Amino acid sequence: MIDIRLLRPLAKAIGARRETQRHLDCLTRQIAARAGRQATTVKVRSRARCRPNPRLYHREIVDRLAFERWVELDMIACRLAMQEQVIGAFQRRDREPVLHPAI
Numbered sequence: 001m002i003d004i005r006l007l008r009p010l011a012k013a014i015g016a017r018r019e020t021q022r023h024l025d026c027l028t029r030q031i032a033a034r035a036g037r038q039a040t041t042v043k044v045r046s047r048a049r050c051r052p053n054p055r056l057y058h059r060e061i062v063d064r065l066a067f068e069r070w071v072e073l074d075m076i077a078c079r080l081a082m083q084e085q086v087i088g089a090f091q092r093r094d095r096e097p098v099l100h101p102a103i
Contacts, residue, residue, distance in 0.1 A: 009090055010090040017087060021080065031062060
């Protein structure tokens with residue numbers, strides 16, 4: 001029989017990791033969208049001077065924006081790593097046999 005009290009911390013940890021991953025994905029999408037808007041704006045402004053590779057320029061903008069928000073990205077990445085360790089510890093704990101003392 002599975003003790004439901006033992007599964008709650010694991011479920012909460014998995015839910016927290018999911019929420020943190022969702023936050024990281026949202027932040028990544030925001031950076032990519034902003035870079036796309038900036039690349040389009042710069043491309044329209046500089047019609048006279050053609051850039052050799054627009055994709056490379058878009059990537060440069062993404063890298064610059066990610067660098068501007070590196071503190072937030074790093075914090076989220078560290079939180080994800082910590083949550084992975086917690087989930088791993090809970091899963092290892094659940095796999096180990098429970099030794100009951102002799103009565």
